[in-house]
Amino acid sequence: MWFGRLFRGLGAGLLALAATPAAAWTPASLIAPCEGDCAVSIYGGTYVENAMAKVLVTRPEFPASWDYTTDDHLIATAISREAGWLWDRHVSLEPEVGIGQRFGRQKATEVWGALFVRYHGFPWDGVVRTTVAVSTGLNWASDKTAVERDRNQNDEEGSHVLHFLAPEVTFSLPSHPGAELLFRMHHRSGIFGLINGASGGAQYATVGLRLHF
Structure with missing residues (x-):
């Protein structure tokens, strides 16, 4: 399966990177002029009640089968x-x-920084270019909402800072690879209590657009 190849290849690649000084990059690379390697994304979506571990891992379901809350939304860039x-x-x-900004049932602003690991190279890329990615990082929310406090089994007070895990898939046309349709599960949680004793957090099924420049 592709995810097995992804993890095996990532491990081998990290070892090769560590063994090859010339392959290392410096923080200055992040502020160099963009040459098609930068991107801006905008997306929005609706709150999902289902636990992400169940719908994506232990009991996978199509998004059409998820339980959505119609008065709880997010827009983000x-x-x-x-x-x-x-x-x-x-x-x-x-x-x-x-x-990002939540509105409706929850009203809070989110700010995050994360590192995404993205897989490229599906066999059907000649028809539809596809990538899948997952992130790790930190997400800060301006309010400890009642929804997040209810989801916290270990800490009823909740936490402003939680882990940011956002699995996503993108699609683009081979003729226009710089414009991608984005589907992201925007998710923050305490990693089973590891961060500030919090277990649950807010999550949204989102769709958007990513433009490379």
């Missing part, structure tokens, strides 16, 4: 950049910073 490549350019490393 983010800037990212390809900072390095591994495994013969099949895996890219992409730092991202973003800001």
Whole structure:
């Protein structure tokens, strides 16, 4: 399966990167002029009640089967950049910073910084270019909402700062690879109590557009 190849290739690529000083990049690379390796994204979506571990891992379901809350929404924008490549350019490393606004049942502003690991190279890319990615990072919310406090099994007070895990998939036409349709599960949680004793957090199924420049 592609995800097995992804993890095996990522491990091999990290070892190769560590063993090759010339392949290392410096923080200055992130502020160099963009040459098609920068991107801006805008997306929005609706709150999902289902636990992400169940709908994506233990009991996978199609998004049409998820339980949505119709009065709880998010709109967000983010800037990212390809900072390095591994495994013969099949895996890219992409730092991202973003800001989002919840409205409806929850009213809070989110700010995050994360590193995305993205897989490229599906066999059907000649028809529809496809990538999948997952992130790790930190997300700060301006309010400890009642929804997040209810989801926190370990800490009823909740936490402003939680882990940012946002699995996503993108699609683009081979003739226009710089414009991608984006589907992201925008998710923050305490990693089973690891961060500030919090277990749950807010999550949204979102769709948007990413433009590379």
